[in-house]
Amino acid sequence: MGKKSRRKGEKKARMPYVARTFEGLPGELDLVAMREFVPSATGTLRLAADGREIRVCSLLPGNGAGVVRPDGEIWLGLQVLHNHGDISRDLAGIVETALTLEPGQPVPVRDPGVGPRLQDMVDPSSDLGVTVHAGFDFWLENVEAGEQAVALLEQANAGVAPTVKLDSVEAAYWTQMGERRFLRWVQPTDEAPLLDAFARLHAGQADHLGEGVRLIGMFRAHGLLVPVWETDGEAAALEEPAAALRERLDEALADDTPLTPEQRDARNGLANRQLTIR
Secondary structure, eight states: OHHHHHHHHHHOOOOOOOSTTTTSSSHHHHHHHHHHTTTSSSEEETTTTTOEEEHHHEEEGGSSSSEEETTTOOOEEESSSSOOOOHHHHHHHHHHHHHHHTTTTOHHHHHHHHOHHHHHHTTTTTTOEEEOOOSSGGGGTOOOOOOOHHHHHHHHHHHHOOOEOOOOSSSSEEEETTEEEEEEEEOOOOHHHHHHHHHHHHTTTTOOOTTEEEEEEEETTTTEEEEEEEEESSSGGGGGHHHHHHHHHHHHHHHHHHHHHHHHHHHHHHHHHEOOOO
């Protein structure tokens, strides 16, 4: 077999799979939320090499991976189906490509191969500074929009579930879906100790967020757990209860005594109600 034939059969090297792909990035918990369930939000990450700011968006028009805006600003889309091993490397590859493009150009999804991750490119002192939007009107900032773009915007806005980011705790988002309202709260702790802590609270009926609010389960996303509560109230009513629960949860995390039989039963129940998103 000739060299050309051998090269044709060679597979491109891929990055190894990383479960907690955003670990080490500024705003890791909010990035998980923006990637998985916040419909419309933006933030900013700063590149370490030259201080250039990248606008991180939950969703871009047409589910795009990235775009170089007419003014040269790079926008990075999070809600894109990457499948090349390490999502952080996928996103870094989008930024790498965007840095080579002229203003006004979209960035295609491609296999970036082995290379730097987003953590290698971003200044760790960046402040993500998440802003939740009522819709996607920001798509048309500082651009002349044609009829097709306006129609796309109207269609996207029609499907946005009302969402509010709590101020009292990190990475907790209230949302209304139809007639039902939920709080989804990304947790920074590894799964095993977090489940132990929630089991302690659940067995003591201390995992609540007030009257009419109940913990209905958890899901895994990017190596972290996201507990979900159903509520019949507005986001503002959850601010103080969430802050108080954060204190109780931290106390439970610091408790290293063995779980009681009741707490073990509670832990098993919580574990059985988990769903893995990514």
